[in-house]
Each structure stands twice: as C-alpha cells, then as structure tokens.
Amino acid sequence: MRRNIIAAIALLLWGAGLTASAVAQQPVKLGVLNDQTGLYADLTGMGSVHAARMAVEDYGGKVLGRPIEVIFADHQNKPDIGANIARQWIETEGVNLILDIPNSAVGLAVREVTRTHDAVDINTGAATSDLSGKACSPHGVHWSFDTYGLAATIGQALVKQGGDTWFFITADYAFGHALERDTSAFVTAAGGKVVGAARHPLNTADFSSFLLQAQASKAKIVALSNAGGDTINAIKQAGEFGLGRSSDQRVAALLLQFPDTHALGLEAAQGLTASETFFWDLDDATRAWTKRFLARNGGKPPSMIHAGTYGATLHYLKAVAAAGTTDATKVVAKMKELPIDDFYTKGTVREDGRVMRPYYLLQVKKPSESRYPFDYLKLLATVPAEKAARPLSESDCPMVKPR
Structure with missing residues (x-):
C-alpha cells in the first residue's frame, strides 16, 4: 500500500513537472489584427506587424522565460470577421494580446470578445472615444489617439x-x-x-x-x-x-x-x-526609430498607429514581466501602474484605459517649403495631455470612480 501511494505521488509530481515545462515553452502570443488590403492598409497593415516585431526584438524575444510570437490577420473592416478571428485566436491558438484593430466598429466588437476572455486588447488603430468611455474594459487599453483628442486639438x-x-x-x-x-x-x-x-x-x-x-x-x-x-x-x-x-x-x-x-x-x-499624436520629424528619437522602420517597411513612412503598435507591444511585455503572469486583468492593472517610456510616448495609462499624451496641431507645407525627403509638416501648437483627454468627471466608463 505504501509503495503504491509513493508511486502515485511520484507520478503526479512527474506529471506536474512536465506540465510546468510545457507551459514554460508555450509562446506568449501577440496578434496584430488590422486592414491588410483595404483603405487603411497603409496606415496599419504590415507596417503594424513590423512595428510589433521590432518591439519584441528590442525587448529581447522572451518574457517570463517564454518565447514571444507575433501573428497577424486581416479583419477586412468587418466587425463580425474581426470578432470571429479574435475569438478563434484566444480560444484555440492561445493568443494573449490583440493589437492595432483599426476601424472603430471592429475595435468595439473585439473589445466585447476580450472582455469575456483571458486576453488583452490594446487598440492602437481605432479612434472612437467610446473605447475609454462606455465600452471601457479591465482588459482593454486605448493607445494612440481618439476622437475626443482630435476634436479638442483641431476643432x-x-x-x-x-x-x-x-x-x-x-x-x-x-x-x-x-x-x-x-x-x-x-x-x-x-x-x-x-x-x-x-x-x-x-x-x-x-x-x-x-x-x-x-x-x-x-x-x-x-x-x-x-x-x-x-x-x-x-x-x-x-x-x-x-x-x-x-x-x-x-x-x-x-x-x-x-x-x-x-x-x-x-x-x-x-x-x-x-x-x-506622432510625426516622424518631431525629434532625434522619432527620427532614429523612423529610419529603422523605413528599412523594414519598404521605405514607406510610419503612421501614429505604427508608432503606437511598437510602444504598446513594449509596454505590454514590461507589464507581463512585472506582473509575473499573462493573466489579462493583472497585466492591464500593471500597465496602469507603470509609466510608459518609449521614443513616442512618455505618459501613463489612465484608469479608464486611455493613454495620456499630448496632441499636435500641424499644417502641411507648401512644396517650396519642403527641404528634404518627408519634410511635409510644420508644428503649429501642442495641446497638453490634460487638455486633450476627456475629463474623468465627464466619463461614462463604468470603471471610473465618481468624482
């Protein structure tokens, strides 16, 4: 009897060791979901995939001892297709994070998928301010820009x-x-x-x-x-x-x-x-990153979505390491604790999931004013983050505490 019990315990421990080893080898999977062929392809598309992979390489290729893998898919600007891909990725392919998600209708549909699954969505591509408003989620972050900030700057x-x-x-x-x-x-x-x-x-x-x-x-x-x-x-x-x-x-x-x-x-x-919220010629750091990106993206210039996808990937990986887990709720909570620090973003994630960042009012130059390749814009004004973000006192995000 004693020998049988000892054998059973040994078998359980051996099995647990195999399971822990298997988990340690499973990749942390990041999915870039966007428009690969349609009207937003130049703003998102493969450029966002390149940006995410650049961030993974810069981070070191592993987190929690596990390899990091970036996959991608085309949602065709259709909410049902986007939601179905997100659900399949999470449930059958073990995707931990979904990035980019341009087209606000698709972004809102994917948000509802990640809300009920153990996965994070960091929306770097869609603009609707509802993503940090009535559609906010403990599993979601709105990264690059939103309609409120655009309106506050240009309107x-x-x-x-x-x-x-x-x-x-x-x-x-x-x-x-x-x-x-x-x-x-x-x-x-x-x-x-x-x-x-x-x-x-x-x-x-x-x-x-x-x-x-x-x-x-x-x-x-x-x-x-x-x-x-x-x-x-x-x-x-x-x-x-x-x-x-x-x-x-x-x-x-x-x-x-x-x-x-x-x-x-x-x-x-x-x-x-x-x-x-980003343009390549803002400072030395943005110019240096853009030079690297151009080499990856066939000479095509970056959008603020591409820059945001890089920064969002990097910040997510830092949060996973700090949290010691890929648990979606814990990782997003850690993302809100940690300051964001990359070539594009020096800011924080607010309690409603909105990244606090300045917005720039720009004007397109005349051909005679352009002095070198991609010298297209002049900076007219900078709107600070506090002015460009909807006040929390006006928020309809259920996670925001009454003020």
Missing part, C-alpha cells in the same frame, strides 16, 4: 481662426459618427455652428454629391470626418470642386495621418491642417 483651433460655420462629410460608421459628435461639441463650445452633415459609406470612390452639399451649405469649414483612403479621395475631389483653395470654404481633414499626406503629395495637400 477649437479652426473656430479661433475664423471657421465658425461647419459642414461634416462623415464616414457612416462608429468612427465617423464619434469624430463628428466630439468635434461638433468643441465647435459649439467655441462659439461656432454646425450647419449640416452628409454621411457616406466606407471606402467611397465618388464624393461629388457630398461635396456639392458642402458647397451649397456655404460653411466656412468643410470637415472630413473620415480616414485613410476615404480622406485621400475626398481631398483630391474637393480640389476639383474648387474647395480648399478659396478663402470662403476651407477643407479640414480631422484625421490626416502622415502616410495620407505622403500619398496625396504636397501639391494636393498643402495648407491642410491636421491633428496627430
């Missing part, structure tokens, strides 16, 4: 410059609606007036009917509440309609990222005002 500035009447051309889904909503609030608060809006489907080729409505409104600001390929097409076609170059009506791209400006070229984009 108030243009009203102060005399743009006191606004017409919105808005992408008809969660992101466009949130950006129009948040910008309208700042325009109204600054003494301006919204005189109308037109909604367009995602990935629109022909903006003529929307631009004609904007012209007929006589609004001083024609605000593009869209992104990526839609913004590029709208700006090009606005020029054909005579919008943007006259003193009467000015085109404002509420989310114009650096690859968009690069795709447009200075001749078409000159004079446009933009709001970003």
Whole structure:
C-alpha cells in the first residue's frame, strides 16, 4: 500500500513537472489584427506587424522565460470577421494580446470578445472615444489617439481662426459618427455652428454629391470626418470642386495621418491642417526609430498607429514581466501602474484605459517649403495631455470612480 501511494505521488509530481515545462515553452502570443488590403492598409497593415516585431526584438524575444510570437490577420473592416478571428485566436491558438484593430466598429466588437476572455486588447488603430468611455474594459487599453483628442486639438483651433460655420462629410460608421459628435461639441463650445452633415459609406470612390452639399451649405469649414483612403479621395475631389483653395470654404481633414499626406503629395495637400499624436520629424528619437522602420517597411513612412503598435507591444511585455503572469486583468492593472517610456510616448495609462499624451496641431507645407525627403509638416501648437483627454468627471466608463 505504501509503495503504491509513493508511486502515485511520484507520478503526479512527474506529471506536474512536465506540465510546468510545457507551459514554460508555450509562446506568449501577440496578434496584430488590422486592414491588410483595404483603405487603411497603409496606415496599419504590415507596417503594424513590423512595428510589433521590432518591439519584441528590442525587448529581447522572451518574457517570463517564454518565447514571444507575433501573428497577424486581416479583419477586412468587418466587425463580425474581426470578432470571429479574435475569438478563434484566444480560444484555440492561445493568443494573449490583440493589437492595432483599426476601424472603430471592429475595435468595439473585439473589445466585447476580450472582455469575456483571458486576453488583452490594446487598440492602437481605432479612434472612437467610446473605447475609454462606455465600452471601457479591465482588459482593454486605448493607445494612440481618439476622437475626443482630435476634436479638442483641431476643432477649437479652426473656430479661433475664423471657421465658425461647419459642414461634416462623415464616414457612416462608429468612427465617423464619434469624430463628428466630439468635434461638433468643441465647435459649439467655441462659439461656432454646425450647419449640416452628409454621411457616406466606407471606402467611397465618388464624393461629388457630398461635396456639392458642402458647397451649397456655404460653411466656412468643410470637415472630413473620415480616414485613410476615404480622406485621400475626398481631398483630391474637393480640389476639383474648387474647395480648399478659396478663402470662403476651407477643407479640414480631422484625421490626416502622415502616410495620407505622403500619398496625396504636397501639391494636393498643402495648407491642410491636421491633428496627430506622432510625426516622424518631431525629434532625434522619432527620427532614429523612423529610419529603422523605413528599412523594414519598404521605405514607406510610419503612421501614429505604427508608432503606437511598437510602444504598446513594449509596454505590454514590461507589464507581463512585472506582473509575473499573462493573466489579462493583472497585466492591464500593471500597465496602469507603470509609466510608459518609449521614443513616442512618455505618459501613463489612465484608469479608464486611455493613454495620456499630448496632441499636435500641424499644417502641411507648401512644396517650396519642403527641404528634404518627408519634410511635409510644420508644428503649429501642442495641446497638453490634460487638455486633450476627456475629463474623468465627464466619463461614462463604468470603471471610473465618481468624482
């Protein structure tokens, strides 16, 4: 009897040792979920995959003694596809972190998946401020930018410059609606007036009917509440309609990222005002990282989503090491404790999951002002993090304590 008991205990201990060894060899898996082929591919796509892998290499390739693996997939800008990929990744492939997730409708769908699973989502690609508002989660972080910060930076500035009447051309889904909503609030608060809006489907080729409505409104600001390929097409076609170059009506791209400006070229984009949280030529650190990124990304310049994906990956890995686990709730809690420190971000993760960071008001240079490759932007103003973030006293995030 005693020999049987000892043998059974030995067998259990041996099995436990095998299990611990097996767990130690399982990779910590990071999934980059984004648009690989559509209108946001230049802003996210393989650039985000390269950025995540750069961060893993810079971290050392292992955490908690386990290798780190980066995988990726294309959500095709469809919330159901994005949610299904996220669920499969977590339940069958052991993915611990989902990154990027551009397209706010997809981002919100994935947020609901990670909320009920042991996985973290760090949204570096979608903009809706609801990700740190009513859709906030103990498993989620909103990293690079949001519609509130964009609105706080560009909305108030243009009203102060005399743009006191606004017409919105808005992408008809969660992101466009949130950006129009948040910008309208700042325009109204600054003494301006919204005189109308037109909604367009995602990935629109022909903006003529929307631009004609904007012209007929006589609004001083024609605000593009869209992104990526839609913004590029709208700006090009606005020029054909005579919008943007006259003193009467000015085109404002509420989310114009650096690859968009690069795709447009200075001749078409000159004079446009933009709001970003990152641009490559900000300082020596951003220039050094961009040089490395260009070599990985076929010479294509980085967006703030790419920069954010790098920083989010690095901060997540530091939090995993500090927490001693990949448990989603514990890791996100540790992310909120640790300061963020990389070439792009010097800040913190607030209790609602929003990264606190400054926003930059930028203007696209004239061709004659550009002195070297990618010299496209000039800095007009910096909005500090406290001014660019929705006050917690106004938050509808269930995790925020009443103030």
